[in-house]
Amino acid sequence: MITSDTRHTTGTLVIKSVVALIAALLLFAPFLFQDVRSLEVAARICIFIVLVASFDLLIGYTGIVSFAHTMFFGFGAYGAAILLKQMGPGWTPVLLGALAGVAVSLVFAVAIGLLSLRVKAIFFAMITLAAASVVLVLASQLSQITGGEDGIIYKSPDLFKTATKLLTDADGKVVRLWDVKLNGKLAAYYFVFITSLILFLAMLRFVGSPFGTVLKAIRENEARAEAIGYRVVAYRTAVFCLSATIASLAGTVYAVWLKYTGPDTALSFSIMIDILLMVVIGGMGTMWGAVIGAVLLILAQYYLRDLMGAASEALTGVPLLPELLAPDRWLFWLGIIFILLVYFFPRGIAGTMMTGRKGA
Amino acid sequence: MTSPSLVTEDLTIRFGGHVAVNSVSCAFHPGELTVIVGPNGAGKTTFFNLISGQLTATSGRVLKDGTEITGLSPSARAHHGVGRAFQLTNLFPQLTVLENIRLAVQARSGHGWRMFRPVSGFRELTRKAEHYLEATRLSTVAHQAAATLPHGDQRKLEVALLMAMEPDVYMFDEPTAGMSLDHAPDVLDLIAQIKADTSKTVLLVEHKMEVVRALADRIIVLHNGELLADGDPTEIMSSRIVRDVYLGTAQGTGGEDAA
Ligand SMILES: Nc1ncnc2c1ncn2[C@@H]1O[C@H](COP(=O)(O)OP(=O)(O)OP(=O)(O)O)[C@@H](O)[C@H]1O
Ligand SMILES: [Mg+2]
Numbered sequence A: 001m002i003t004s005d006t007r008h009t010t011g012t013l014v015i016k017s018v019v020a021l022i023a024a025l026l027l028f029a030p031f032l033f034q035d036v037r038s039l040e041v042a043a044r045i046c047i048f049i050v051l052v053a054s055f056d057l058l059i060g061y062t063g064i065v066s067f068a069h070t071m072f073f074g075f076g077a078y079g080a081a082i083l084l085k086q087m088g089p090g091w092t093p094v095l096l097g098a099l100a101g102v103a104v105s106l107v108f109a110v111a112i113g114l115l116s117l118r119v120k121a122i123f124f125a126m127i128t129l130a131a132a133s134v135v136l137v138l139a140s141q142l143s144q145i146t147g148g149e150d151g152i153i154y155k156s157p158d159l160f161k162t163a164t165k166l167l168t169d170a171d172g173k174v175v176r177l178w179d180v181k182l183n184g185k186l187a188a189y190y191f192v193f194i195t196s197l198i199l200f201l202a203m204l205r206f207v208g209s210p211f212g213t214v215l216k217a218i219r220e221n222e223a224r225a226e227a228i229g230y231r232v233v234a235y236r237t238a239v240f241c242l243s244a245t246i247a248s249l250a251g252t253v254y255a256v257w258l259k260y261t262g263p264d265t266a267l268s269f270s271i272m273i274d275i276l277l278m279v280v281i282g283g284m285g286t287m288w289g290a291v292i293g294a295v296l297l298i299l300a301q302y303y304l305r306d307l308m309g310a311a312s313e314a315l316t317g318v319p320l321l322p323e324l325l326a327p328d329r330w331l332f333w334l335g336i337i338f339i340l341l342v343y344f345f346p347r348g349i350a351g352t353m354m355t356g357r358k359g360a
Numbered sequence B: 001m002t003s004p005s006l007v008t009e010d011l012t013i014r015f016g017g018h019v020a021v022n023s024v025s026c027a028f029h030p031g032e033l034t035v036i037v038g039p040n041g042a043g044k045t046t047f048f049n050l051i052s053g054q055l056t057a058t059s060g061r062v063l064k065d066g067t068e069i070t071g072l073s074p075s076a077r078a079h080h081g082v083g084r085a086f087q088l089t090n091l092f093p094q095l096t097v098l099e100n101i102r103l104a105v106q107a108r109s110g111h112g113w114r115m116f117r118p119v120s121g122f123r124e125l126t127r128k129a130e131h132y133l134e135a136t137r138l139s140t141v142a143h144q145a146a147a148t149l150p151h152g153d154q155r156k157l158e159v160a161l162l163m164a165m166e167p168d169v170y171m172f173d174e175p176t177a178g179m180s181l182d183h184a185p186d187v188l189d190l191i192a193q194i195k196a197d198t199s200k201t202v203l204l205v206e207h208k209m210e211v212v213r214a215l216a217d218r219i220i221v222l223h224n225g226e227l228l229a230d231g232d233p234t235e236i237m238s239s240r241i242v243r244d245v246y247l248g249t250a251q252g253t254g255g256e257d258a259a
Helices: A002-027 A036-062 A069-087 A091-116 A121-141 A184-208 A210-220 A222-227 A232-258 A269-282 A287-314 A327-344 A349-355 B044-052 B074-079 B097-109 B123-135 B151-165 B184-196 B209-215 B233-238 B240-247
Strands: B006-015 B018-028 B033-037 B059-064 B082-084 B169-173 B201-205 B218-223 B226-231
Touching: A002 A036, A002 A184, A002 A287, A002 A349, A036 A069, A036 A184, A036 A210, A036 A232, A036 A269, A036 A287, A069 A091, A069 A121, A069 A232, A069 A269, A091 A121, A091 A232, A121 A269, A184 A210, A184 A232, A184 A287, A210 A222, A210 A232, A210 B097, A222 A232, A222 B074, A269 A287, A269 A327, A269 A349, A287 A327, A287 A349, B006 B044, B018 B044, B018 B059, B018 B218, B018 B226, B033 B044, B033 B209, B044 B074, B044 B082, B044 B169, B044 B201, B074 B082, B082 B151, B097 B123, B097 B151, B123 B151, B151 B169, B151 B184, B169 B184, B184 B201, B184 B209, B209 B233, B218 B233, B218 B240, B226 B233, B226 B240, B233 B240
Parallel strands: B033 B201, B033 B218, B082 B169, B169 B201
Antiparallel strands: B006 B018, B006 B059, B218 B226
């Protein structure tokens, strides 16, 4: 017991330090990584941390398997996108879009929840899959509103235009801080960072509250949770709504950042698969897992190719290796890394390190 | 006598053609400890499941303090003050012992929906949980996951969860089954303490005759789902019924826990 306890605390400490480091890197990202692509990656990481954490409220904390998470993300994104397109850039369409996205998400979440949270988990998963598919098809069919497969391009509020100067010097030129222009792009990044941070902290609150303990109880033993007096269906529906709301808000923020919304960025099943991979890599049932999973997978998706290209070039002349490390094989290597991670961290990186126990 | 806290009227459940509980009518009073005996498969656990809501009756009614609770969910019945412990240990395995108990305390307190304040801010919940932790002598393992406890401690935790619910009606389903001799008295003492509170109604399924003798105010005998006898312990124990039921026709009927 003593060894397991010490491992418990050191593992937890390591994970928390890593998360703190990630938070610091994200906070200073515009100053640390001064190129457009890096900032894209940082913003995407912020959004996906929220998206994965909100998904983990379902799968990791409550034991609900849903495939409709991107659908809620999409509602929020399309809500803002459609209104920004129709009403022009401004804060009103963003706010209304966020509200509309949340409203539609809640209608769907309540309907799916009440209809099917009483039934077997597998049936519930199927219903969410069906709903998400229907919405995906609808989004591509209703092209007058949604832009179909092409999606929608629009402008974000003026504050976030690259040309916007947050601070000007005496000559009217934009002020630079550590060589970084204090312009609208910077404001947009901090909009993403701060909203993501608030949503993440809110979720940390939820999981540490009495409500959060009930979710874990339901995951651990639904029948006993019901027997000691918790209305399981009500709690499951509530957490499904909560998770949908947060995903929808994350979608709105992402739409404002990207200035483009289409099936590929907000609705497709490949996003759903990314979320699942992130939650498995990071570890279910811990908010820190969402952070670690999102960071690792997104970094791999953006940089593994480059890294392999560099490695392959550096190794020219060596037999076989450059061939193996050819950038085109990055998906293959991602698969290998994924298998190794699941093998060595069966409960995800954070999950395994923090409990110090292998296996479920 | 006081008015009954729990009443069953013609309580019946069929599984296909098999009648597991057959028209059982019984009233249970505060301050009374009723032991339910009967061979394996007699329908004791099923009877409990019908009262606490894990199963819904095919016909008949369940009343708590005169209010019908027959169709309610288990959680709603828990809020009506009907609590039970399970024959097969039924805990929250990966949560600690303290967390297990606190969940039961919290269910009773109605704080389960609070989501903006950390659990640690609810001192009274932790304090109450610690009280039941001590009462059941589980303090030393408070921070271990329930799944890692030895069987005897898991049985004690099972009882602790029921106690932490603070119901009016306590239902124990073979609470000492599989417990070593040095643990069993702990649990029996707890039941005796509950019994001493005259506002509480206790139902206890138990096979060990010395336990029955020590605790029972009344014994009912179930056999093949039917209420075969109901009365004073000395009367029932001296009658042939119990012996017949245990040694006679009922032998070899396998019973499975439905919960
Ligand atoms: N959910 C169910 N579906 C079908 N049959 C059931 C179900 N629950 C119980 N039974 C049947 O009802 C009968 C009574 O079972 P029950 O578990 O109530 O017996 P018991 O008196 O508690 O026995 P034991 O002393 O072994 O615990 C058994 O024949 C059992 O197989
Ligand atoms: Mg039984």
